[in-house]
Every structure is written in C-alpha cells, then in structure tokens.
Amino acid sequence: MAEAVRPRGLLAVRLAPRRPAIAAAALVLAVMGLAAVAAPLLTPYDPIATDTAATALPPGSPGHPLGTDLLGRDLLAGLLYGGRTSLLVGLAAAAMTVVLGTLLGAAAAAGPRWLDSLIARAADMLLSLPMLIVTLALAAVAGPSLATVIVAVAVTSWMPVALIARAELRSQRERLYIRAAYGLGLSGAQVFRRHLLPGALPPVASIAAFEVGHAVLTESTLSFLGLGIPPNRPSWGNLLTETKAHLLTGEWYTVAYPAAAIVIVIIAVNVLANAVAPADGRAW
C-alpha cells in the first residue's frame, strides 16, 4: 500500500510518465510548429492587414474560418503568424538561456575559486528576486523588440541552468573515468570537451525543456503588458492586449484562440520536460 515517493519538481506538476501523454504532447507541438512555419500556405491573409468590409465576423464565416476582429483582421492568420513569433522567441530565448547558463556554470566549476563563489552567490541572489519585474524594467529601458525579449528572458533565467551545470560538473570531476582520462595524458580542455561536458548534458537537457515553457510564458506576459513584441508583429501575447474589452462585449473567441494556444504549448512542453527529467527529480 505504501505509495512510492513522488518525484519533486518546482515548475510543473508531474503526471505519471505514461507513453500516450508524451506522444500526444509531441504531436501537438509538432503540429503547432508546422502550422507556424507553413503559415503563408495555410492562410491567404496578412495578419495585420485590416479589412473594413469584414469586421467582427463570428467563427465559421465564409473565408474566415475563425472569424475576424473589430478591425477586420483575420483571426486564423493572427493565430498562425502569432505562433511563429511566440514559438521562435520561446526556442531562441530558451537556447540562449541554456548556453549562457551552461557557460557560467562551467566557468564556475572550472574557474578559480573567487569566480566560482561569485557566480554561485549571484545566482542564489537573483533566484530570490522576482525576475519578471527585472525583465520588465529591462524591456522598458531597452525598448520593445523581438531581440529585447529574447535577451531579457535569457539574462533573467540563466540561474537554475548554471547551478545545475555547476553541480553536475563538480560531481563528475571526481569520477574515476575523468581521472583515468587525465592519467592517459589528455589536456584539461580535451577532458572538459570530450568527457565532462557530455556528462553534464542530460540534467541540463531536462531543464532546457522547462525553459522553453518559461520563455513562452514570459514573452506572452511581457507582450500582453505592451512591453514585449511590438504590435506590428503579432504574437500570442500581444494579440491579447487589445482584447480584454471583447470578453465583456461578446467576442470572447478573439481572446480564446491565442490564450488557448499559449496554455496548450506550455502544457505540452511541460509534459515533454517531465518525460526527460531524471527519475530522482533533481530538475526543477
């Protein structure tokens, strides 16, 4: 009757790792990614072109399967092109976070003591601050743009990656095979590249998956607040900015599409990240 101790995770609740959920999540993400890439083939409309002859059409209207907004912009086109931006930012920001975090973690593990304690202390300190606020200040100072969002996300979320990479590298360093590699006459750089780094990658990979979800979330929040992607380039976040009033006037679907897309992507990413996470639950 004793229940196995549930693995811990901080960013998401764990489901039992059942294959169908993982396959479904992968399928959903693949379809969304394909749809975003193939957006021009799937819709003839420009997502920001207004059409005064077709404003506020409900879903199912001829020519506009998801309807149009109050300015006559096609909602399907907005969803598809918005997905392009949101997924691009999510992947790019997560990639940059992981590279930055791994580099800093490696520098801490391999570098001199003062560098190690500087990086570890800075990471601890930054982790205790709400990073959304710092991201916000950063985005406000640098001005809203795609690059700002990517950099702001990376600069404010490298800490878990760095701490995990550092811990992993430090524990690997004492292992027998590493000492054997040194004994065989490999240089420090060779050992690092061929043995230490590959060994540290699996735990980094699982946190990388979570970082994608985190990046999508941060981008949508920033854009929703008008401090992320500028409105001339649709993203799921900034599509929601103008629509709050629509909830009260009956055009709820203008809100529902991008909001559902964000939630589905983050949930699917979390399912996949849980599948990659090590069973002992060290990942976030």
Add this chain to the structure above:
Amino acid sequence: MRFLAVRAATSLLVVAALSVLCFGLVSLAPGDPAAEILEARNGGRPVPAAAVAALRAEMGLDDPLPARYARWAGDALRGDFGVSYLTGRPVSETLADTVPWTLLLTGAATVLSVLGAVAVGLVAALTRRAWLRRGIETAMFVLGGMPGFVSALLLLYLFAAVWRVLPSGGLGRPGEPLTPGVVLTYLALPALALTFGHHFGTYVRLIQSGVGRLRDAPHVENARVRGLSRWTVTTRHLLRPGLVPFTARLGVGVGGLIAGAYATEVIFSWPGVGRQAIEAARSHDYPVLVAVVLVTGVVVVLANLLGELAVARLDPRIRRSPRG
C-alpha cells in the same frame, strides 16, 4: 537569534544589489532625462540646449555614476525617490497611494492560496479514491501551464461577463464611498485570479507529497492507535511536519505573487503599484519605475525572510543547523 541575524544580513545584501541593478539599468538607458522632462513640460516641443544643460547640472546628471548612486541611495533611504518625470509629483506620494492596495491584494491572494492549497492538497493526499486524486493532479497540471494573465482573463470572462456576479475591475464607482463591503466586492476577482494564476498547482503538489509521504509513517500509525481523534492526527502529526516543503516554497511564491500582481492589476484596473509600474515602464518614467521595482524587491525579500523563519519554526533541524 544567530539564524535570524545571518538571514537578515543576507536580505540586506540582496536589497543593496537590487538597488545597484535598478539604478545602473536606468542610468544606462538611452535618452537624456533632463531633455525628456523639459519636453514633457513644454508639450512635446523641442527645448533650447542651454535649458537642458542647466537642468542637467541642477539634477546632478553630469556627476560620475557612483556619486549619483550614493546621492540617490541616501535619498531613497530617507524615503525620497525624486519626482516623476511625467507629472512632477513626488514618487513617494505615488507609492503611498498605491502600495497599500497592492499589499491588500497580494495579502488576500496569499491567504486564499494557503487555505485553498491546504484543503485541496490534504484531500489529494488522504483520499483513497484514485479517480479523485488523479482528477486533482490533472487539474493542477493544467493550472501549472496557465500564465497568470490567462487565468485572470478566464475568471474575468466567467464572473463578469457570463455570470455577471462580480464587477469587471476598478475600485468602486465614481463617488461611491469605499466601505469594506465595496472593497471586498472589487477585491474578490483580482485576488482569485492572483491565487489561481501563480504556483497554486505547485503548492497543492508540495502539500500532497509532504503529507502523503507521512500518511502511513510509524508515528502517525502510533498516534491513530493511541486513539487520538482524526482531527488531532491530521493537524498535529500529518499537517505540521508535512507542511515544511510547502512553507519553504511559499516564501518564494509570495514574491512571485507580487510580481504577478503587475499583470493582474492591469487587467482588473486595480489601483496598485503594478499598474503604476507598467505605466511608468511604457512612458519611460524612470524615477517611478525604479522606486516601484525597489519597493517590490524589498517586499519580496521580506516575504522570503518570513518564509525561512516560518520553516525554521516548523522544523527544528533547520533552526539548529550549524550553517545558520
């Protein structure tokens, strides 16, 4: 006491680091604040360079960065955050108007989070019905994938548009006196949104795993056999030790809640610091932005500190650890 002193010193250091970060960020921002102020007061028309130079000297903008930081930090310690670029109003007045409302909102959301998470987490941990536990786990997983502003929009739609039971935002109608009842009506929706939009799923899971691990532990079995009431067993022997991981997370979570209040306040037009911060960020009103970020940071650090103290109270091992 030693534990408290070390933690407090660390917190002070974090606040100092945050202030350097904020000030540095804003000082390195493009644009000349003196020119922006004068243009704003001049209705957006360009102003003579001599006037800009005079104001720069008056504001001390030509001094080296460390000197400016020292002066700004000294003023900030005395509660003087300068004046808004946009309105010319002292920032401290703006803060005094907005901070209490944000504290009310986040306080209400924290209470709701704790009560809700303990209730749901206990049910999930103690139920023998697999479908109920699985249902709660799935619901919390979906909640975990929902950004705070999305759950806020969802609640707004349900409560204000479909059922029309709660106001969609703001705080009272114009001219309406703010009785506690009125405030509560307008507070309900943003507080609910803040609760379910941030970490609620994580809290439930931490309580579920913390309590679930103890459910069949020998000391709990012993307490049951001794004939203690179900209530005593649950509160004293399950909940108190089972809450440690949750409490440890709550301190950090409250910080996230305050950051999350930014978007919630914008959505529900709640008159707190978050909305002020977003407006300041959009209009490059840096004195307001820096002050708000700093005040939020201080509140967050305090929340973290309180969380650690609470954990130390619940778990003597941490209190007496040599690391302090």
